[in-house]
Amino acid sequence: xxxxxxxxxxxxxxxxxxxxxxxxxxxxxxxxxxxxxxxxxxxxxxxxxxxxxxxxxxxxxxxxxxxxxxxxxxxxxxxxxxxxxxxxxxxxxxxxxxxxxxxxxxxxxxxxxxxxxxxxxxxxxxxxxxxxxxxxxxxxxxxxxxxxxxxxxxxxxxxxxxxxxxxxxxxxxxxxxxxxxxxxxxxxxxxxxxxxxxxxxxxxxxxxxxxxxxxxxxxxxxxxxxxxxxxxxxxxxxxxxxxxxxxxxxxxxxxxxxxxxxxxxxxxxxxxxxxxxxxxxxxxxxxxxxxxxxxxxxxxxxxxxxxxxxxxxxxxxxxxxxxxxxxxxxxxxxxxxxxxxxxxxxxxxxxxxxxxxxxxxxxxxxxxxxxxxxxxxxxxxxxxxxxxxxxxxxxxxxxxxxxxxxxxxxxxxxxxxxxxxxxxxxxxxxxxxxxxxxxxxxxxxxxxxxxxxxxxxxxxxxxxxxxxxxxxxxxxxxxxxxxxxxxxxxxxxxxxxxxxxxxxxxxxxxxxxxxxxxxxxxxxxxxxxxxxxxxxxxxxxxxxxxxxxxxxxxxxxxxxxxxxxxxxxxxxxxxxxxxxxxxxxxxxxx
Amino acid sequence: xxxxxxxxxxxxxxxxxxxxxxxxxxxxxxxxxxxxxxxxxxxxxxxxxxxxxxxxxxxxxxxxxxxxxxxxxxxxxxxxxxxxxxxxxxxxxxxxxxxxxxxxxxxxxxxxxxxxxxx
Numbered sequence: 001x002x003x004x005x006x007x008x009x010x011x012x013x014x015x016x017x018x019x020x021x022x023x024x025x026x027x028x029x030x031x032x033x034x035x036x037x038x039x040x041x042x043x044x045x046x047x048x049x050x051x052x053x054x055x056x057x058x059x060x061x062x063x064x065x066x067x068x069x070x071x072x073x074x075x076x077x078x079x080x081x082x083x084x085x086x087x088x089x090x091x092x093x094x095x096x097x098x099x100x101x102x103x104x105x106x107x108x109x110x111x112x113x114x115x116x117x118x119x120x121x122x123x124x125x126x127x128x129x130x131x132x133x134x135x136x137x138x139x140x141x142x143x144x145x146x147x148x149x150x151x152x153x154x155x156x157x158x159x160x161x162x163x164x165x166x167x168x169x170x171x172x173x174x175x176x177x178x179x180x181x182x183x184x185x186x187x188x189x190x191x192x193x194x195x196x197x198x199x200x201x202x203x204x205x206x207x208x209x210x211x212x213x214x215x216x217x218x219x220x221x222x223x224x225x226x227x228x229x230x231x232x233x234x235x236x237x238x239x240x241x242x243x244x245x246x247x248x249x250x251x252x253x254x255x256x257x258x259x260x261x262x263x264x265x266x267x268x269x270x271x272x273x274x275x276x277x278x279x280x281x282x283x284x285x286x287x288x289x290x291x292x293x294x295x296x297x298x299x300x301x302x303x304x305x306x307x308x309x310x311x312x313x314x315x316x317x318x319x320x321x322x323x324x325x326x327x328x329x330x331x332x333x334x335x336x337x338x339x340x341x342x343x344x345x346x347x348x349x350x351x352x353x354x355x356x357x358x359x360x361x362x363x364x365x366x367x368x369x370x371x372x373x374x375x376x377x378x379x380x381x382x383x384x385x386x387x388x389x390x391x392x393x394x395x396x397x398x399x400x401x402x403x404x405x406x407x408x409x410x411x412x413x414x415x416x417x418x419x420x421x422x423x424x425x426x427x428x429x430x431x432x433x434x435x436x437x438x439x440x441x442x443x444x445x446x447x448x449x450x451x452x453x454x455x456x457x458x459x460x461x462x463x464x465x466x467x468x469x470x471x472x473x474x475x476x477x478x479x480x481x482x483x484x485x486x487x488x489x490x491x492x493x494x495x496x497x498x499x500x501x502x503x504x505x506x507x508x509x510x511x512x513x514x515x516x517x518x519x520x521x522x523x524x525x526x527x528x529x530x531x532x533x534x535x536x537x538x539x540x541x542x543x544x545x546x547x548x549x550x551x552x553x554x555x556x557x558x559x560x561x562x563x564x565x566x567x568x569x570x571x572x573x574x575x576x577x578x579x580x581x582x583x584x585x586x587x588x589x590x
Numbered sequence: 591x592x593x594x595x596x597x598x599x600x601x602x603x604x605x606x607x608x609x610x611x612x613x614x615x616x617x618x619x620x621x622x623x624x625x626x627x628x629x630x631x632x633x634x635x636x637x638x639x640x641x642x643x644x645x646x647x648x649x650x651x652x653x654x655x656x657x658x659x660x661x662x663x664x665x666x667x668x669x670x671x672x673x674x675x676x677x678x679x680x681x682x683x684x685x686x687x688x689x690x691x692x693x694x695x696x697x698x699x700x701x702x703x704x705x706x707x708x709x
Binding site: 094095097098101102103105106108109110 | 642
């Protein structure tokens with residue numbers, strides 16, 4: 001139905017960006033493309049800009065922010081731009097100069113300020129723009145492939161050049177939030193070059209990656225139009241994981257196949273304009289260089305270990321046990337967390353529906369900029385005790401600006417107001433505004449249970465990191481700190497009040513990803529209560545050879561989650577249809 | 591003319607809008623300083639987060655920091671002598687040091703332009 005993707009079929013620009021909702025296979029597609037090009041003798045650099053990258057899992061090599069040669073593939077180099085690490089390096093660079101010259105306590109206050117969310121963002125963008133505007137990079141490599149972060153983050157990262165270029169031009173006094181970056185003049189040129197490269201069709205191709213399912217196509221469409229708006233015109237679409245055939249006598253196989261075809265029929269019109277390719281659904285996992293090479297060879301099956309499927313079956317409870325547990329323990333704040341695309345929104349919605357069915361007052365909200373909740377409840381009539389909201393970054397920023405201008409702006413003259421407005425234009429305003437909105441929603445849990453479907457991992461981590469940074473800062477600020485903000489972190493850390501559910505798929509990358517997320521949460525003294533393995537083919541009885549191949553590989557990961565990672569683990573079988581609307585969501589918990 | 595120097599604690603930005611709540615004191619100081627700068631008064635702010643060198647080079651400041659630690663910030667110097675420790679100057683204090691009327695610190699820009707022309 002769509003031509004099979006092969007890098008030789010597209011006009012290859014020096015920069016290739018892979019984007020799409022988390023979990024659609026950006027990393028594996030980018031890696032397979034990089035390996036393919038390197039095998040043809042091209043010199044290739046593969047870059048990950050995801051704060052929670054899995055590039056090293058796929059390539060099976062330890063990566064840093066400096067390009068390293070991949071031993072098993074000649075001509076291939078890879079690096080991982082970890083914004084947290086860049087910020088750390090930057091911090092040491094600044095603070096290190098003054099060690100011994102200023103008292104340690106004074107240095108500590110500097111370090112703390114330089115640990116803020118905006119320093120991380122700036123550091124990441126800085127690295128990113130170096131690659132985009134450095135002539136040496138282009139002289140050294142034929143192609144630079146970016147395995148970008150989940151969409152929300154990607155959009156912000158890619159939108160930054162334009163935002164910042166405007167910001168730099170308008171900045172009339174003081175360094176404001178760009179303070180940590182000294183020498184603005186030289187940066188300005190660098191950023192301008194980065195913007196130019198991004199919107200130059202000779203230089204940059206945007207490769208949208210989507211699964212053949214409705215929500216990831218909607219997301220791809222959103223990303224496509226948003227990026228087109230900021231000047232990235234050169235786009236192609238890859239439908240990844242398309243099942244080629246099916247077994248009519250196998251219910252799961254048929255439903256799987258039909259659901260994909262149906263979703264594709266509903267591709268948004270704007271997205272249909274984009275040149276589209278497909279990649280097959282494969283029985284093997286796309287990790288390791290050999291398997292990556294198989295992908296463009298259209299191999300769908302490699303070794304199939306049937307025996308493992310039926311030996312020592314794993315029995316796990318369903319989502320209803322999770323809901324029973326939260327209901328009986330009277331948990332007030334529930335988060336579903338995990339990488340984008342694992343079904344956090346559906347699980348959060350189902351938990352909210354389940355708790356409201358049990359008679360609790362429930363509020364469901366999302367901090368995901370992509371706001372899938374409206375879609376999940378499309379056309380439903382809700383019960384009285386269930387309310388729904390979403391946190392829209394743009395609206396929150398506007399609200400925050402108004403609030404600041406009306407309180408702190410009082411008594412200021414025109415110049416003073418202009419100054420204040422200037423600082424409110426800084427990128428970290430968004431972080432703060434979102435954070436405060438988040439705190440306000442959690443504050444509601446005094447009267448009702450709050451279920452929050454958090455944004456993709458990278459974003460979530462930044463949010464939680466902000467939580468702590470702001471808490472430290474508050475002890476010093478004399479400003480008016482909302483009560484809800486003060487109470488937030490202690491509440492998140494209280495196991496009697498808060499329940500964190502980690503949602504994952506039974507695949508290598510999502511499981512590794514989720515275990516890193518769990519580590520990060522633990523560092524902030526938040527202990528997840530449940531893991532939910534979503535969309536499990538192992539939990540179905542399919543006989544389709546490709547799907548069964550996947551079920552076999554799932555088993556290993558279910559075991560890892562159940563035995564090594566999760567305090568309590570539930571599993572949800574792959575379902576015949578997407579659960580949209582209240583009554584359908586109820587089926588999750590039966 | 592007297593020289594006023596304000597040594598700020600480490601801050602993300604000098605108006606304080608990057609904190610969890612805005613400190614009106616910080617925005618007042620930011621706009622008063624801005625207004626004085628526009629009038630060509632010798633007033634300078636140093637933020638520890640992006641200008642730590644100033645805190646090392648100025649021996650008076652360095653000495654105070656060694657003795658009292660970061661709580662001594664903000665630290666205010668007039669002609670290189672400490673006049674205030676751990677708090678920002680009021681508009682009245684600024685006016686006194688620089689010999690202007692406190693009300694002038696809140697005047698609109700166009701008033702300043704006409705004042706300049708009168709000179």
